[in-house]
Amino acid sequence: MNKDIESATNGLRGRRDFLKGSAALVGGALLSTALPAGARSWRLHSDPIRIALIGCGSRGAGAAVNALRTKANVVLVAMADVFRDKLDETWQTLMQIDGVKDAVKVPEANKFTGLDAYEKAIAAADAVLLVTPPAFRPLHFEACVKAGRHVFMEKPLASDAPGIRKILATGEQASLKNLKVVVGLQNRYDAGYREMVKQLQENAIGKIVSATDYYLIGPVRMVPRRQGQTELEYQLRNWRYFNWLWAGSPAGLQIHNTDVVNWVKGAYPVRAQGMGGRSSLSGPDTGDIFDHFFIEYEYADGMKLNSQIRHISGTWNKGGAYFQGTNGTASLQSGIRDLNGERIWRNSNKDSENAYQVEHDVFFDAIRNNTPLNDTEWGAMSTMTTIMGRMAAHSGKMVELEDALKSELVLAPEHMDWNSEAPAKPDKDGNYPIPMPGTSNII
Template identity: 75%
Template sequence: MSENNESDNPLARRNFLKDSVKMAGGVLLTSALSGKAGAWTLSNDPIKIALIGCGSRGAGAVLNALSANSNAVLVAMADVFKDKLDDTYATLLKVNRIKNFVKVPENQKYVGFDAYEKAIACADVVLLVTPPAFRPSHFEAAVKAGKHVFMEKPLASDAPGIRQILETGKEATRKNLKVVVGLQNRYDPGYKEMVKKLQEGAIGRIVSATDYYLIGPVTTSPRMAGQSEMEFQMRNWRYFNWLWAGSPAGLQIHNTDIVNWVKGAYPIRAQGMGGRSSLNGPDHGDIFDHFYIEYEYADGTKLNSQIRHISGTWNKGGATFLGATGSASLQGGIKNVKGEQIWRNPNKDSENAYQIEHNVLFAAIRNNTPLNDTEWGAKSTMTTILGRMAVHSGKMVEWNEALNSKLTLMPEKFAWDAEPPVKPDKDGNYPVPIPGLSQVL
């Protein structure tokens, strides 16, 4: 199953082929790799990469990975849909800068729910770029096989998945495997500088923060004649909470993670409201199209999170901070209480953060330096799941009870003949969470 993020962020997401030129200046890491006992080692052999999930984001991840190390080759691809795999393979071959490093024979193009296992076996580094429902099992399989991992956000759709991710992350550390999570703002020079200044007290004690992810509608794939219910949901994964984790995770996680990063902490509780104002009738799944979430941190700081993906509405993105002596955002810079500018992002034209995160991953492999983003990636994903739980239930939900929830959104098995966790009624409508009635714990 592929993850396509075209509508994910109007401010940051990019057309894959258009931006391939922008990333042409990525740092090329060229040297032999070696590791300690128990870690993956490589001398001068090519670094073999496998792509799991062949959407546009998967194609972008391959471009970044191949640009990060001139000794790397793509040797295997996997997706549940053959058309997605074929389209992405054809797209990669059109990029002159990397086409000679795309060496995927027909017998290593794997299709099906077990395709990921076969692709993992072919590679040294695995790119996990499917919808989040599959991340826990795919990550576990990659680490069990001793592979380094790049995995896209979000990292799971429910609390049991997050706990599985956290345990697998610990095993990755024990095996000296390198793991990068696709919350690329953590690698962006501008964000790194701003966060450092805020943590050093540039605006005093942070009183509150607000983050925004206000965009147009997410894309849909029409229901086709003869299509099974599982296939329809898989092709429209953003419309189903079990596959997407909801828009707090699928969209806003980037900005919420920035707030967690600045705070050096995660919320202790959340409450909020939301619903569906543009989604109705058959084919629109069970997601909400707007959220307002109030998160509370242990020191009393509040994060107010606004999310909307509705056609014809005002768009805005990013995170803003209000402190005792000023305010801050990456776009507006840092200002004192008089509104005077005391810092602006000097890195606006710096290297693309999507590229930097892959440069860092391959540098850590080459130099055998510790690198594992799993814990903060999982906990920022859990933050967004906490927010979704609060809104769907209409209740105040505590972090600990959310993280320890046994309620799973997953089907009993991933297969074409498996029953999806949610099914339409006789009119084609799906059951939608009802605040005050829906159980989330």
């Protein structure tokens, strides 16, 4: 067995045992009162805290706004994106927002573009916001930690198992360097979710016997092909339609709800089986993703999570994670109810501060006060949960977590430039190979 794989799977076994018995998994991290053993002392080298934004789409703009609205004295000093038009669009947006624009201090020399732009942005900052498509997260995270930078990174954290293994290894290095890491699964920072999870972990509905999560919405945004584009540029601009870039909708969408179930359980599913396909997508320029999934996850204690995902126009919408226990039911939307349907808890935190803001407040507070904070492990393993679910649906097979985590199948090449071939290759008619249950190689 490859030593890196052996190390990752052995570590997973130990972490799984710890998490199953831990009551400390609340909010955004495994809370600790001391710095990790062997961690280097660290002090803030600049005031204000200089941040770089890598990935200038709409989520990148949102992350930058949240970062600049913290009370930690933060300034944006560098921006990076593959495309200059996206960078300019986000810069212009930020410059129009009161309470934010005065903290945007990005000179022209610090506006970087291209597939290597991330390296220059990292060098200019103390902390980095990683908000690109997930295919690039492992490479960018590794570069940040090697450079000694604190990191906020959006979900999901990778598109494939080799990427997850790199994320986990880099997260361990971040702890050794005493770097702060927050993952953008904002439900972990939401006051309502935190209270509900606490109630469920204290047996408010008895033993949880099953859970269902839903992410049923309209179609995800499609970016039309432009005349003169290379294939790689088209895929990068239309990244939600390619598995190598997006990781598929179990990771790109449903991960929020699946992570809540993992949080309640204090564990991750050990296997998955499922199905899916393309009901609304066909023909050229529609990528290689499925537009619907049904995935059955199983935890070590036998509990099942049934996960429904659909992004098709004109269909019924529903979202959230729902729990069934021996003494009642629970969801953030409907509250906690007993077996007679009487509500025994409701979310009274609807007017609390937005969780997108809270996660940044916590991140920069940890930097300022040098407190332990590293979300990498649970962020990576919830991402791996959804990758396992996608593997199961694409293959039509029962997939074990340890086999999935050891997979050597690379969807996202680590190093690319504008001369690289696009990983998804269309045929002469512009159609992309689609995963086929029963025949597709997913391990």
